[in-house]
Each structure stands twice: as C-alpha cells, then as structure tokens.
Amino acid sequence: MYGYVIADVFTDTALEGNPLAVVPDATGMSSACMQRIAREMNLSETTFVLPPTAGGDVRVRIFTPVGELPFAGHPTFGTAAVLATTAHPGVRGRELRMETGMGVVPFEFAGPPGGRVTTARMRQPIPVWQPYDRAAELLDALGLSSSTLPVEVYRNGPRHAFVGLPTVADLSALQVDHRALAAHEDLAANCFAPTGDPLVWRARMFSPAYGVVEDAGTGSAAGPLALHLGRHGRIPQGATITVHQGVEMGRPSTIRATATVVNGAVDRVEISGSAVVVAAGRLYV
Structure with missing residues (x-):
C-alpha cells in the first residue's frame, strides 16, 4: 500500500493549473508497477519519490501514461512543492536537491516565516x-x-x-x-x-x-x-x-x-x- 497526493501545479487555485499525481515514498516499487499506476492515474505525469543515490536529497522518477521521462518541468516542480508543503524529510529548510534522469535539479522555496510554502523556484537543465x-x-x-x-x-x-x-x-x-x-x-x-x-x-x-x-x-x-x-x-x-x-x-x-x-x-x-x-x-x- 502506498500513499499518493494530487496537486495542481503552476497555480494557487485548486482545480486549475496542471494536475499531477505524486507518490511521496515509492520505496520497493517496481518500474512496471510505476508505469501501470501512471496509466491508472491518466494524468500527463505521475512521479515516484525514492531515496537519493547521487548526492541529492531525494530521487524522482517521472512517468507519463505511455513511458518514463528523464526530466520534465511540471512533474519535478510539482513534486518539489508537494514535498515542501507536506514537510517531507528530504526537504532541508527552504531548499531541495532532486535527482532526475538529467542530473540533480535544485529548488528554493518561499513563504512567510514559519508558514506554508507559497512559491518555488527551480533551476532547469540547460537545453x-x-x-x-x-x-x-x-x-x-x-x-x-x-x-x-x-x-x-x-x-x-x-x-x-x-x-x-x-x-x-x-x-x-x-x-x-x-x-x-x-x-x-x-x-x-x-x-x-x-x-x-x-x-x-x-x-x-x-x-x-x-x-x-x-x-x-x-x-x-x-x-x-x-x-x-x-x-x-x-x-x-x-x-x-x-x-x-x-x-x-x-x-x-x-x-x-x-x-x-x-x-x-x-x-x-x-x-x-x-x-x-x-x-x-x-x-x-
């Protein structure tokens, strides 16, 4: 049994923006299972958060309904915001380093002191x-x-x-x-x-x-x-x-x-x- 979260990304209004499914702890889940869950969710992307292996704070795998992506903006950004909002142990204060198939992607979070995260900034791989x-x-x-x-x-x-x-x-x-x-x-x-x-x-x-x-x-x-x-x-x-x-x-x-x-x-x-x-x-x- 695994928990999941649905977030609307690039908006601060529920039921607008781009929806995303996030599994905050997918430890032990197979690649085949991830793909089937992404197809079940039927959103543009579903992400699966795993322990880091390359010096980051978390590792993330990204699946569309038809395959895996090494990197994508909306799912990585939305996953980082979800982890910050839900006080995931991988988030260090107002920062997060996320391992992706395109390398480690850094995030910074902003919001009122002691309050919830309201915005996030992400440095992307240079295209x-x-x-x-x-x-x-x-x-x-x-x-x-x-x-x-x-x-x-x-x-x-x-x-x-x-x-x-x-x-x-x-x-x-x-x-x-x-x-x-x-x-x-x-x-x-x-x-x-x-x-x-x-x-x-x-x-x-x-x-x-x-x-x-x-x-x-x-x-x-x-x-x-x-x-x-x-x-x-x-x-x-x-x-x-x-x-x-x-x-x-x-x-x-x-x-x-x-x-x-x-x-x-x-x-x-x-x-x-x-x-x-x-x-x-x-x-x-």
Missing part, C-alpha cells in the same frame, strides 16, 4: 537546440503555413519544438491534427503568441508522442521559451517572462521563466510558480 528538420510537416499538422520565429527544437529531457503565432486569437483557434502530430516521435509541439506586453506570453502544448493531447502547464518548455525569445530578439536577454497556458482547456496556469546568458553562453535557466495540494489517498498495490 541544447537546433533547427527542426521536419518543420514543414509540423506546421502542416498544426494547421499552419508559417511560424513567426524559426521552428527550433530544444532538449532538456523532453524535446520541445517552438512555433510562433501572430496573435492570441490565432493561438486559441488552432485546429491540430493529432494523428499527424503523433508521427513526430519524442516531440512536444509548443505554440506561443504575444499578448501585447512583451514580457507576457500565451502558450499551448500538444504531444501525442508523450501521451498528452494538450498540456495545461509545461514547465520544461517555459524555460526554453524564454531562451528562444531572447535568442531571436523578442525580449531582452535575461528578462523574466510570464507564460499563461491552459486557458483554452479551462485549466489556466502561470509560469515565470528566465534564461540568463553570460558571454554568449547560457548560464542558467529557471522557472518559478506555485502549486496546491487538492487530494490525497492510498494505492492498494
């Missing part, structure tokens, strides 16, 4: 990027003829392709061919549009390849989006952007993201936001 060699096919699957910026793919665990649209209205009106999009293996299609404020952006993410029709809040994409916009001159290098996602799904999420460049090299990529626990229960497995 690598390149032009997407199937950009024309991707645009066709999204029902688009062009992108406002070059279609490039960033990898920081998941592989994110970025496609720009002129307006939020265009973004909301997208009609995606999910069958065609599923042919893009190991890829999430991230569509973004300006809001009028250069530091506030709207986004949508589609990834049949990862078992996600549409994601309400994609932390692993928010950091690379800040980098993408800075690289192409749409925001000042190092500026913090606010990304609103999940609006079309009725699950609004808010993510703040910063990509800092020093001497022409990416120095750090960070995201911050909130999460709220909405349910807890037991798995009889």
Whole structure:
C-alpha cells in the first residue's frame, strides 16, 4: 500500500493549473508497477519519490501514461512543492536537491516565516537546440503555413519544438491534427503568441508522442521559451517572462521563466510558480 497526493501545479487555485499525481515514498516499487499506476492515474505525469543515490536529497522518477521521462518541468516542480508543503524529510529548510534522469535539479522555496510554502523556484537543465528538420510537416499538422520565429527544437529531457503565432486569437483557434502530430516521435509541439506586453506570453502544448493531447502547464518548455525569445530578439536577454497556458482547456496556469546568458553562453535557466495540494489517498498495490 502506498500513499499518493494530487496537486495542481503552476497555480494557487485548486482545480486549475496542471494536475499531477505524486507518490511521496515509492520505496520497493517496481518500474512496471510505476508505469501501470501512471496509466491508472491518466494524468500527463505521475512521479515516484525514492531515496537519493547521487548526492541529492531525494530521487524522482517521472512517468507519463505511455513511458518514463528523464526530466520534465511540471512533474519535478510539482513534486518539489508537494514535498515542501507536506514537510517531507528530504526537504532541508527552504531548499531541495532532486535527482532526475538529467542530473540533480535544485529548488528554493518561499513563504512567510514559519508558514506554508507559497512559491518555488527551480533551476532547469540547460537545453541544447537546433533547427527542426521536419518543420514543414509540423506546421502542416498544426494547421499552419508559417511560424513567426524559426521552428527550433530544444532538449532538456523532453524535446520541445517552438512555433510562433501572430496573435492570441490565432493561438486559441488552432485546429491540430493529432494523428499527424503523433508521427513526430519524442516531440512536444509548443505554440506561443504575444499578448501585447512583451514580457507576457500565451502558450499551448500538444504531444501525442508523450501521451498528452494538450498540456495545461509545461514547465520544461517555459524555460526554453524564454531562451528562444531572447535568442531571436523578442525580449531582452535575461528578462523574466510570464507564460499563461491552459486557458483554452479551462485549466489556466502561470509560469515565470528566465534564461540568463553570460558571454554568449547560457548560464542558467529557471522557472518559478506555485502549486496546491487538492487530494490525497492510498494505492492498494
């Protein structure tokens, strides 16, 4: 029997944001069982917390309904917030070092002295990027003829392709061919549009390849989006952007993201936001 928690991530309002299932102590659980539980939960991701093995405070494994990911933003971020909120023994004061398949990811937590955690900050793996060699096919699957910026793919665990649209209205009106999009293996299609404020952006993410029709809040994409916009001159290098996602799904999420460049090299990529626990229960497995 294992306990689990459901949290809504990138929001401070229950039943908004991106839901996540967390098993705070999965010691002794097999990989096959983790995968079956993730399929049972049927959320975009389910995480399993284990004792550390590489110098961190905890180790986390991340499963979608169809497979395991080495890293993803929403599940790692949400897991850290859950562990901090529930006073997990792995949390050291206001800090946590989480072992993932992409290395150790550090977190910092904020809130009133002696009170509950209200926000968290996460330093992400620095992505690598390149032009997407199937950009024309991707645009066709999204029902688009062009992108406002070059279609490039960033990898920081998941592989994110970025496609720009002129307006939020265009973004909301997208009609995606999910069958065609599923042919893009190991890829999430991230569509973004300006809001009028250069530091506030709207986004949508589609990834049949990862078992996600549409994601309400994609932390692993928010950091690379800040980098993408800075690289192409749409925001000042190092500026913090606010990304609103999940609006079309009725699950609004808010993510703040910063990509800092020093001497022409990416120095750090960070995201911050909130999460709220909405349910807890037991798995009889």
